[in-house]
Amino acid sequence: MNPLQAPGNKPKIGLVLIGGASEGGGGTGRRFARLFQHFQRTPSRSNVSLVTTPEFLELMERSSIPIDANKNVVYCESTAIKSGAGPLDKLGHYRDASAKLASLVAEHEFDVVHIPIPNLLYAPYLLDAPEGVRHVFSMTAAVGSFDSMHWKSQLLYRIGFESCDAIDTLYSDIAGRFPSYANKLHVSPCSFTDYSHYQPANEKERSIVFAGRLEGFKNPELFVEATSVAADVLRQHGWTCKLFGDGELRARVEAQIAHYGLSDLIEIDQVPDLSPYLNRSSIFASIQLTENYPSQVLLEAMAAGNAVIATDVGETRKIVDEEVGVLFDPQIPENLAQAMTRLVSDDALRDRLASNARDRILEEHTVERFAAYMEDLWVAALADPMPSRRLSRLRTGRLIAEAAAGLKFA
Template sequence: MSHFGDLSMGGQKSMFALIRNLDKSRFEPLAIVPYEGELSKNLASAGCTVFTMPLLPLKPKFYFQQISNIASLSRIIRTHCISIVHPDHERDALIAGLACKFTNAKMLWHVRLTRKVGTDKITFSLADKVIGIAEDVRNRFEGMASLDRKYITIYNGVDCDEFKPIDKTTIKAKLGLEPNKFIITFAGQFKRGKGLMDLIAAATLIDNDNHQFLLIGKPESENFLAEMKEAISAANLESSVKIMEFQSDIQNWFAASDIVVLPSHEGTEGMGRVLFEAMACGTAVIGTNISGVRQAISQETGLLVAEKSPQSLAEAITKLMADNDLRHSLEHNGRQRALEFFDIKNHAINVEKIYEQLISVKK
């Protein structure tokens, strides 16, 4: 189950990558999405049956729709003999857990964020198993019954054959980027918690004209996008900070970048998928020292900086611009870390083991 129908965000990319890499001789995936869109089209192309259901916020005005969703999901489970329901958003996990109570299906909650929400206790109690994408996710459920039995950490996976190093001069030329420009890229949803205003402020502190910031993604709201543009204009950064729509070939943009930066605030990330995607592409990374992100980046593979600190961001960017040896070392080590810890093939195998455990236990 996916709470969003786009394919521009980390959770949906992770879901799609998992489904593509499941052993179809043993598991038949079906997907539920809130509306038809890029995610449903890609899932269908991968041979996955897709259902649409209005997955809405847990607010009083939507309670009747949520009750209807529980009934609809229960019918889908029975009709298609579904053994496991695998949501990755707390709102959907609550609905899935209640639907599973009326059937023989198990609920596997895939938790992608470290921040706590008010429904965590009841949703955790409804889950038969909980996967967290980083060790820090476990802290979200500290003190809850059966934590050791229910919870397991499985890092997200990236296709390291698709996300791979490419000669930077070649790929910059292919993408129309200036070959001698130092490219600093952010990729993700445009929202305040991603630290974009910090990154724009950091751009004003870099005393070097031979660089280009690329902000690639989709805005959470038009108001925030307007605020970003206003900040760029007010600082006269139009020539060095470029806002771009989400790119379906994001792996090429990561490979062309000299640095990928994720300046997120605490509670916004589970792990920061773009970081290990960039590392798989052999690109140096900078992230904020927050839960989850500090597990994606090791001392040998990237730089961690204080959150909400444009000065720290600017200093880290400037350091990697000036020190080619350090940057190249991070590039090499990052690729190796991605292969060792974040390869999608290993991720799929580890999730399949959880599926097998759940199927083997009678409800």
């Protein structure tokens, strides 16, 4: 029976957080772990259980997201693939893991299974999804990055889109890119993170922060180049820059700082907790090449009372506009230096943007708002007539062939 047809009967939701991004799920994993943490602490319309591994919970503990392992947590065996495993071993591993997941779904009688972290581990499960269970799949990749994905990653999305009853996404432009699945798409009204450690310090420092992996799409070299252009103004007004992160461009960024003679202006470091620095800084630069939304460190910086400088790309304006920061075209790098000099030179403007940024985050990008959206999505998946979601062998073969051939997925 559809659980919505029974008065007072809450639907059972299985939230599957297994694998991906070094088994910790990356930003998506942390966001949904915080969501589950919220459901553990707050009465809701659904009975939400977390299907996960001990390794994932340990990683969340180290990320300051403690989850009560004795409350609605369903353990699955470790999903890590042994080093050196060949293709056939991997296929066998995926098949066995999917069978175990199907067994857990049946044992706990979930009405809805939600898979937020795309991982090839789930492909066999989705291809032979249990009858009578609704499935929700999360599209975590921004539209701009999809076509450059490895074909295996694209294949997983193809299978997820085809086999699931509803698709969750943060990005409103997904429907235009995938019109065939527009009727399944549900766009979140916000993102969120834990803001409890982010509050403006009584005494703000004259500092600009860049934080993120030192990789090309994060644009750390542009940050250094712009600092060199704005250096005279920064020194005149007593400002410094802090660059937090590590990655493949670390050596190049350090060489760039030395080349421009910026060692007095830019401090480069890697720290486990950014909150003390963001609470004291005054400006945060989020200058990714294709998308700044829903960067968790950007949310944290705004909650800490930082005015924002951001590239005007993707769906960045869902969180940053002219009321909270300065946006610029990444095709015109000089605009970043101009934004820096403008904000460091105008205290009133900077303070107004910083105050607006904090207000926006605490009012609009909250776990309560995201949880309400998610429960509405689960209810919507349950309310629709039950379709047949199992893919035929012919359709499955076609999806694999199209992905391997690099044909555009629409």
